[in-house]
Amino acid sequence: MTKSKFILHYFLLNKFSYLFAIVCIFVVNYLQVEIPRYIQLAVDLLNEATLASKEGLLENVQWVIALSVIMVVIRILSRMYSLNPGRITEAALKNDVFHRLNRLPSSFHTQYASGKLISIINNDLNGIRLFYGVGFLQLFNILFALSLTPIWMWKISPELTLYSVIPIIIAAIIFRIGFRKLRALHTERLTRLQDLSEQLMNYLSGIDLIKNQQMSEWVTSEVDAVNRRLFDCTMKIAKIQTFFMPVLDYANHFMKVLILGLGGYYLLQAKLTIGEITAFLSYSVLLALPLMHLGRIVTVYQMGMISIDSVQNILNNEVPSTDLLRMDANKKAALHGSTLTVKNLSYTYPSAKGEDAEAVLKDLSFSIAPGEKVGVLGSIGAGKSTLVNCLNHHLSLESGHIFWGDKDITQMSRQDWRSYVRTITQEPFLFSDTIAENVKFGAKQHKEQHNQLQATDNLDVQPVLELSQLSEDIRRFSDGEQTLVGEKGIMLSGGQKQRLSIARALLTPCDLIIMDNVLSAVDYETERTILKGVFNRIVGQSLLVVSHRVSALEYMDKILVLQNGVIIARGTHAELLESSDYYRETWELQQHETGEVA
């Protein structure tokens, strides 16, 4: 989407609101210049002492009050209907960006640090909200005020209008210069503040050394220097704010003096009435205010543009087209319980370039039949996790290597593919919610897809917690399943987290479960118990267990031995003990290790 299309798209989101707001803003500005006219008439009638004039005066005063009340009401509406769209756009964009981020593949997420993404959503969306809200309101306010006010002034006295506008324009220019300087200084100040924070943080983290080496004096003088730079910058800002910025306000007063002096001169020549001078005095205020806002709106506009750019940086990353092709329920059911076939799969990380570009996986072929239990053994760096991330399509793949039944998985949407295959990753991610909610994570839509009436809230997590050997631990928590696990599951140990993630994977059925070294933080005994439980439970489901421990794979139907990205041997445990030296050596080594620990 181009930038202008983007801007237009979100403007159209609230088009009726904006249209109504424009009408309201116009009416407010019209009333604003119209009310002084009635004041003028009333003041002029004050000097005449006839009965008719008294009635006329009363009528004009009533007009002033009535119009003021109307103006208040319409102004409320104008502000609501022009500022609300900013909020609505912000909310819509938040959802849109989140939606996109959720669907962008790993190739995107490895490029962008999540901290940066969060800062875009938190800060840049603010800029966009101001652009679509305050920016819009002030634009039209200024537009109408600056076009209507001079016309009304002109109608009273063209000469006086010209003379009185001069100081305002000069002041506006000075104001603008000051404003620009101020903005540069504000940016500078932020940097100074950041410098200070960084330096302090640095010294605080080295506080032990600083104290032990008695460097307080030196450190203090360093902090003093940075603190002083911040202070100087702050005072520069204060100088401009106190001596430059009020210039428009004072120009307004200056204009009043001018109107009185010059207007008085015209009055004595009977070119003006006293009421007209009063009206002029009111208009002077109406002229100064929008000029003051003019500087602000330029900033809002500039900031908005910058923010839109950075949000577009996210939104311009298209979700791969295949991920948008969702299968219907029938097609999906047809592929249920298929065989996974891997044909000549090789993988090289896109970040590796030139001579380093060694393939992590080399020409792998194997298959997993429905219900089959396959193990992959390999040491660190053998390519185990890469293989897992290829199988679940976390990494972007070339087509023609991995098939589900007869369907190439790169030709189906990732979301569909993952309704068949479930991965339990090495480092499970937990949400700062209760244990029960974490186990149910991802189960909601599964329920929806299978049209089961049972709501997820009623899903019983007890059996799967039992299976993953976690229920014992949970009983010891005072809140049981409702225990909050803290940010990233910080309240749980590594092993508890891993077992929780196993429970999560087992809660709802799927065709193929991949366990990527998931029991590394669990002792051998528990590992065996869990695997046995899983084995018994998942009749009909396929299983792929990846591990560097032979003991985890002993009972598999088939074991692939992976070394440097190549399958160097395959077969059952017994077969491999015969045929593969590497397998046998690993087995013996680990037997010894196990014995020692136990």
Added chain:
Amino acid sequence: MIKTPDFHHLKHFYHFASKYKKTAVIGLLMMPISVAANLLFPWLIIQVIDEHLTPGKYAGMMLLISIMLVVLIVNYIADGLYTYCLRLTGQKAVFDIRMELFARILKLPRTYFDKTPTGVTLSRLTSDLEAIGESFVLGVLSLLKDSINTVAVLIFMFFINWQLALLVLLVFPPVLMLTQYVRNRLREMYAITRSSLAKGTGFLQECLFGVKTVQLYGAEEEVEAKYHGYTEEFLRAQLKTNKYDATLFSIITGITTITIGLIIWYGSGKVLAGVVSLGVLIAFINTLEKVFVPLRDFTSQIAAIQRSFAAFEHIEELFVEDLEEDGRTLLPAETLKDKLATFESLEFKNVRFRYAGAGPNVLDDVSFTLNKGQQLALVGTTGSGKSTIMRIMNKTYMDYEGSILLNGIELSSIPKDTVLPLFSLMQQDVFLFEQNIRFNISLGDDKISDHAVEDAAQYVYAHDYILGLPRQYQFELKNNGSNMSAGQAQLISFARAVAQGGQVMMLDEATSSVDSITENLIQKAISRLFEEKTVIAIAHRLSTIRHSDQILVLNQGKIVEQGNHQDLLAMNGVYSNLLTDDTNIADDGDLIKPVLA
């Protein structure tokens, strides 16, 4: 509005600001000038209209107009000076508070840093002081100016014409009530916005960190539904806020013209009756804004000031935090000077220690002696008390039980500053300044010559690799040494310890692996130190400690075995077990396999 503790904070701030009394007084003196000019202006308007415009007399009018211009300029200058001088005072006070706080922090005991995350301390020095500089100083300044001006204008109005003034005053209560009402509603809304925003952002953050899990579980729609909920809640609260904001703003701007109507209405009879002049009426109309706009800002200024009190409170906490040597009876440094000029011996006698005087004993009945020229090695798992022993020696932690004698003098009675020069610490986590290598070795000490720096580097075998760096000893380190390998940083810290000339080397050997070439250098440097200096080491490698005079094997704060390498091997206990288990004596978990994580 102002509670007693708040008053105390104000007094504390005043204490800092009073140093700049002169500037503040200049600023405050400008206040009456500004107020007078502010009132003179409408008075002059009245004069121009009543004396000249209404009767149609031109003579002398230009004089009045010129006076008005002068009044305007005086007001501009006085106003500017008032704000500038007082802001200057405030900022200078903030500057001083920051320096004083920092100086205090440098003197706080380790126990403070143990219980306080660095981020919290940092925010005391930055965002809390920002809040005081911005919300408090600016808030108080404008509140003071606005309220004095408003009161002055009202008095002026009464003085000119009390009936009209009363009329204006009549509008006050409903407007005030309305503002108060809307502010209360807004505050409720802010609470909702804040919490829904925090929840939404927190959830977003989690989803982004865990995006792989979200995608692998096909939970995209599930998390989106939840996130939409937060956004929706936030939006609804925002829209309500908008409504109240718009109402308040519109009514305050509208009230001026409504009051103008009322004044003319009421005043017309008076003018006709000759009680009120036209000039007065017009002056009233032109001054109204000065009365109502401050009314609108009043509550928000109060809120800003109240917010800043939270910052004051935070800072006060730091000011009352005990310094590490507060309330301790120490021997005067002069009398100790001779006795502690050189390190002779250090003796621990039945030392017990608990953190913050509570919890289990981290050290339990620890006794040993270290004499000049000897090497002492500490061995044990994490949490066995090795580091605590070192930290008690250099007085990082102070409240021990039992007796520790340094050259025969009780450690607790020696000022920390006298103890520290005796020890040179080589820590696991090397802290490097963002300065060049030379500085990082000499630590800015003028007494350490360039030659001495290079000698120290040579001594620990770091000289050669430093020469291989661009700009050599002038090589600037970045970000706590991110442009340097962990092993190289270790060597710098060794060179630093040697250059500082401490007589006892305290070595906390790193467990992190480094490349083999640097590793080799580190080992060579360590053996040299062991051969030639008095050393206390937490060591992880057999080779390092084999030649120590004394090895202490610690377990849960107790010394379980004590002796030299040969003695301990002969005991065939924990130590010899550690050795046979692996060639490396690991510091962490590996000794005890994590039993069911």
